[in-house]
Amino acid sequence: MLPMKMFDVVVAKRGTRLIGPTSLELHNRGITIVMGPNGSGKTTLLRVLHGLERVRSGSVKWNGNIRDVFKRQSFVFQAPIIMHRTVRENIAYPLIVRGVSRKSALNQAQESLTKIGLEFAADRNATSLSGGEKQKLAIARALITEPEILFLDEPTTNLDGQAVSDIESTLKETSSGGTKIVMATHDIAQTKRLAHDVVFMYRGQVHESGSASKFLKRPSSKVSKAFIKGEIVI
Numbered sequence: 001m002l003p004m005k006m007f008d009v010v011v012a013k014r015g016t017r018l019i020g021p022t023s024l025e026l027h028n029r030g031i032t033i034v035m036g037p038n039g040s041g042k043t044t045l046l047r048v049l050h051g052l053e054r055v056r057s058g059s060v061k062w063n064g065n066i067r068d069v070f071k072r073q074s075f076v077f078q079a080p081i082i083m084h085r086t087v088r089e090n091i092a093y094p095l096i097v098r099g100v101s102r103k104s105a106l107n108q109a110q111e112s113l114t115k116i117g118l119e120f121a122a123d124r125n126a127t128s129l130s131g132g133e134k135q136k137l138a139i140a141r142a143l144i145t146e147p148e149i150l151f152l153d154e155p156t157t158n159l160d161g162q163a164v165s166d167i168e169s170t171l172k173e174t175s176s177g178g179t180k181i182v183m184a185t186h187d188i189a190q191t192k193r194l195a196h197d198v199v200f201m202y203r204g205q206v207h208e209s210g211s212a213s214k215f216l217k218r219p220s221s222k223v224s225k226a227f228i229k230g231e232i233v234i
Helices: 042-049 066-071 087-097 102-116 131-143 161-176 188-194 212-217 222-228
Strands: 004-013 016-026 031-035 057-062 073-076 149-153 180-184 197-202 205-211
Touching: 004 042, 016 042, 016 057, 016 205, 031 042, 031 161, 031 188, 042 149, 042 180, 042 197, 066 073, 073 131, 087 102, 087 131, 102 131, 102 161, 131 149, 131 161, 161 180, 161 188, 188 212, 197 212, 197 222, 205 212, 205 222
Parallel strands: 031 180, 031 197, 073 149, 149 180
Antiparallel strands: 004 016, 004 057, 197 205
C-alpha cells in the first residue's frame, strides 16, 4: 500500500480553504504523529488520506488500486461511533459486513475484547461504556479486520491517565505487529512517547515533516519551536 504521495492538495468548503496547497509522503512503517495547533488541518489531512474528504485540486496517490487500498485501512474518530448493540457485536460488525459468518465474527470479537481488557463488558450495551472504554472498543473494532494502516484522530482527548496508557500500549503493540499508524494529536508528551516520525501542520500546510527525534530536538522553524515549547501558536 505504501508509499503514498500527496501533491499540492487543496480542500475547501463553502469558499473556505481548509488545507493546501500542501504535499506529503508516507513511506515507512511505525507511528506517524500529525501535530499542530487547533484548526491547523490535522483532521482534514487524515480524512483526505483515508478517502473521506474530496480534494478540490492536487492528487493523492497510493501504491495500488485505490479501492483495495481503502479496504485495507481503518479510521478511528475522536468521538467514537457506537452502535446500540452489545460491545461484542460492535466489534464483530466489520467482519460480518465483509461476509464472515456471525459465529466466527463474534468469536474473533471475543478474542479482541480479551486483548484490550473489555471482556467483562462483552454482553453490555456499548452505549453504557465510559469514554475510555468506548475508545478502546472503537480501536478494537478498527483492528479486527487487520488493516495495513490505522488512522486515529486524537483518540485519547479528555481520557484519564489509565485509559491513555492502555490505548498507547495497544498502539505500540499494533505498530510492532506491522500496522502503519497515522495519528493526530496536539499532545507533545504523547508524541514523545509514541512517534517515529512527525508531520507538523500549520495554517493548512504541512509545515514540517521528518523523524520525531529531529523534530522534537531541532525543529526547523520558529513556529515549530514555539509549539514544542508550549507557547500559543496562532
